[in-house]
Amino acid sequence: MDQLLQQLLNGLSLGSIYALIALGYTMVYGIIKLINFAHGDIYMLGAYIGFAAITFAHLSFIPALLISMAACAVLGMVIEKIAYKPLRHASRIAVLITAIGVSFFLEYTTMFFVGATPRAFPQVLGSQFFNIGNVVISMQQIYIIVVTVILMFMLQFIVHKTKTGKAMRAVSIDQDAAQLMGIKVDSTISFTFAIGSALAGAAGILVGIYYNTINPLMGMTPGIKAFVAAVFGGIGNIPGAMVGGVSIGMIETLVAGYGSSMYKDAVVYLILILVLLIKPSGLLGKNTREKV
Amino acid sequence: MILDIIKRNSVFTLSLILTFVVVQLMLFTGILNDYYMSAIVLICINVILGVSLNLVVGFTGQFSLGHAGFMSVGAYVCAIINMQMDSTAGFLLGIFAGAVIAALVGVLIGIPTLRLRGDYLAIATLGTAEIIRILFLNLDITNGAVGLNGIPQYTNWPWLFIFTALTIICIRNFINSSHGRTCISIREDEIAAESMGINTTKYKVMAFAIGAFFAGIAGGLYASYFYFLKPDIFGFMKSIDILVIVVLGGLGSISGSIIAGIFLAIVTTYLQQFAAVRMIIYSLVLIIVMIFRPQGLMGNKEFSMKFFKSFGKKENSWLARKRNAKIKS
Numbered sequence: 312m313d314q315l316l317q318q319l320l321n322g323l324s325l326g327s328i329y330a331l332i333a334l335g336y337t338m339v340y341g342i343i344k345l346i347n348f349a350h351g352d353i354y355m356l357g358a359y360i361g362f363a364a365i366t367f368a369h370l371s372f373i374p375a376l377l378i379s380m381a382a383c384a385v386l387g388m389v390i391e392k393i394a395y396k397p398l399r400h401a402s403r404i405a406v407l408i409t410a411i412g413v414s415f416f417l418e419y420t421t422m423f424f425v426g427a428t429p430r431a432f433p434q435v436l437g438s439q440f441f442n443i444g445n446v447v448i449s450m451q452q453i454y455i456i457v458v459t460v461i462l463m464f465m466l467q468f469i470v471h472k473t474k475t476g477k478a479m480r481a482v483s484i485d486q487d488a489a490q491l492m493g494i495k496v497d498s499t500i501s502f503t504f505a506i507g508s509a510l511a512g513a514a515g516i517l518v519g520i521y522y523n524t525i526n527p528l529m530g531m532t533p534g535i536k537a538f539v540a541a542v543f544g545g546i547g548n549i550p551g552a553m554v555g556g557v558s559i560g561m562i563e564t565l566v567a568g569y570g571s572s573m574y575k576d577a578v579v580y581l582i583l584i585l586v587l588l589i590k591p592s593g594l595l596g597k598n599t600r601e602k603v
Numbered sequence: 604m605i606l607d608i609i610k611r612n613s614v615f616t617l618s619l620i621l622t623f624v625v626v627q628l629m630l631f632t633g634i635l636n637d638y639y640m641s642a643i644v645l646i647c648i649n650v651i652l653g654v655s656l657n658l659v660v661g662f663t664g665q666f667s668l669g670h671a672g673f674m675s676v677g678a679y680v681c682a683i684i685n686m687q688m689d690s691t692a693g694f695l696l697g698i699f700a701g702a703v704i705a706a707l708v709g710v711l712i713g714i715p716t717l718r719l720r721g722d723y724l725a726i727a728t729l730g731t732a733e734i735i736r737i738l739f740l741n742l743d744i745t746n747g748a749v750g751l752n753g754i755p756q757y758t759n760w761p762w763l764f765i766f767t768a769l770t771i772i773c774i775r776n777f778i779n780s781s782h783g784r785t786c787i788s789i790r791e792d793e794i795a796a797e798s799m800g801i802n803t804t805k806y807k808v809m810a811f812a813i814g815a816f817f818a819g820i821a822g823g824l825y826a827s828y829f830y831f832l833k834p835d836i837f838g839f840m841k842s843i844d845i846l847v848i849v850v851l852g853g854l855g856s857i858s859g860s861i862i863a864g865i866f867l868a869i870v871t872t873y874l875q876q877f878a879a880v881r882m883i884i885y886s887l888v889l890i891i892v893m894i895f896r897p898q899g900l901m902g903n904k905e906f907s908m909k910f911f912k913s914f915g916k917k918e919n920s921w922l923a924r925k926r927n928a929k930i931k932s
Contacts, residue, residue: 346722397894403721404666405897408850411843412889419882535729535839542726577737580730587727588715 313445318568319561324452326560327459331514332537333552335507341483341547342503348410351534352417353508357383357515358525365433372435379516380509387508388501422527429526432519455517462513463553479503539583545596623764630760642872644828647763648821649864651770653848654857655817658774661854663810664790666725670818670845672732675837676708677701677819678826679745682754694757698823705819706812713811732842739834750833758828770817775857786810852899859901
């Protein structure tokens with residue numbers, strides 16, 4: 312029982328990180344129907360920016376987190392402007408290839424400048440442990456969960472209570488109609504990229520703290536898994552991404568804990584395929600009828 | 604009858620024979636050394652993979668991101684058989700068995716996943732390819748993460764040429780057959796095709812299985828040239844590489860895939876000496892081509908004599924328009 316609780320807690324912290332990345336995927340997909348493969352690499356850059364802020368500028372955790380989020384937001388907007396905006400009306404496969412190109416570009420440019428060797432992320436949060444019953448929770452895990460919850464509440468507030476959020480929802484439902492209502496579609500898309508990238512940046516710095524090590528290719532696998540999480544919860548659906556992220560994190564730790572850690576990725580993909588076959592719109596997604 | 608077919612495809616047949624003879628002579632006289640030979644192997648494998656994926660993505664319109672999975676099935680089956688039977692017969696048996704098993708895996712994966720569309724299909728095929736890779740990583744017969752070592756080398760230029768030409772001819776003829784037309788109609792409008800009484804699932808699975816079959820052949824050739832195999836070669840990146848060949852060449856253009864396959868193999872081989880910036884240049888080429896020519900190098904046109912003729916016509920009409928404009932002003 313204790314072991315199960317412990318695994319679930321570890322799964323929750325890992326899942327929170329997946330959920331943060333998945334939110335960016337799901338928002339961008341919801342608004343321009345693009346699988347933004349470069350998203351995982353923005354998360355990697357977030358980790359490196361946080362690393363630089365802590366190591367070279369000697370900042371503490373919160374300022375480093377804010378700097379990394381701001382820098383990633385700007386980066387996301389720049390990428391959208393340069394690479395995706397000229398292809399707004401091109402075929403989706405062309406945009407997808409561009410996204411893959413951007414992803415490679417970010418990975419290998421980073422590798423060119425910082426080297427391929429992994430770096431140790433500085434321990435800014437100390438290494439305290441708390442015992443609740445027989446379950447051990449570390450300071451890092453508390454921070455990860457708290458930061459994720461705060462960011463998710465902020466996101467829900469932005470999407471549902473502000474004018475920009477309303478514009479985002481409108482554009483995701485019908486871009487042309489939104490434009491006719493006087494919504495600036497381009498700046499709304501830009502803003503969506505900024506928010507999604509900021510969340511990825513936060514996830515990057517949190518993962519650096521959790522695993523203590525970062526490298527230029529760290530974004531690939533979590534990027535794909537976060538996308539799986541977004542599909543699992545229902546792509547284009549914000550609460551779905553949170554649920555999907557946490558479930559994928561928990562499934563992964565449970566498989567690693569009770570089965571074989573070699574098969575944990577395979578189980579994640581298998582579940583993805585089963586979800587797609589049984590309920591293609593995801594757990595919380597709405598079924599849309601196909602119109603001829 | 605055979606003469607008739609050759610006569611009809613005279614340009615195609617001639618260019619095939621010419622390619623074979625020229626490369627064979629250059630290898631014979633030693634103009635092309637081992638370094639170039641590995642580039643040629645890469646070109647042939649790229650072309651087989653690109654053309655076979657083009658059948659699935661470009662002609663049938665099913666967005667698959669799992670081609671490397673089928674390639675790995677072919678590679679491992681061929682390697683295992685060839686290591687047991689160290690002879691040319693073993694090599695051919697391995698390639699054939701690998702291709703058949705890859706096609707069977709394609710049918711097995713295709714039947715459930717091809718009900719999905721667009722991005723969902725892409726992500727599902729990506730998932731299945733990753734599952735195949737993880738299985739190879741954990742099985743005993745594939746020697747896990749260490750991989751298979753010391754696979755006998757039987758891949759040489761004549762075999763490469765035969766299999767590449769076979770792939771191109773088979774897929775070209777398939778597309779020009781009634782089955783191929785059906786696949787194209789599914790790409791154009793799946794619902795319309797279905798309402799015309801086409802069993803869309805059957806044809807989608809057929810295209811998928813044929814694509815997987817040839818990907819298996821490419822895998823076998825790969826295994827038999829590069830001595831060793833490990834599951835990491837066939838990861839998500841490899842599937843992306845193959846998709847890039849197809850999109851760069853143009854969806855629905857076999858000659859586009861051939862050109863892009865050759866081009867990318869040469870670029871990869873040439874950039875090998877600049878390892879640090881190789882992937883940066885590669886990614887920039889990708890982004891720039893997609894921004895300025897999103898339909899790929901060839902669009903959906905084929906490179907043939909007709910292409911030149913229509914090109915000439917376009918040139919003429921353009922000149923004519925220019926002349927008219929001049930007269931008007």
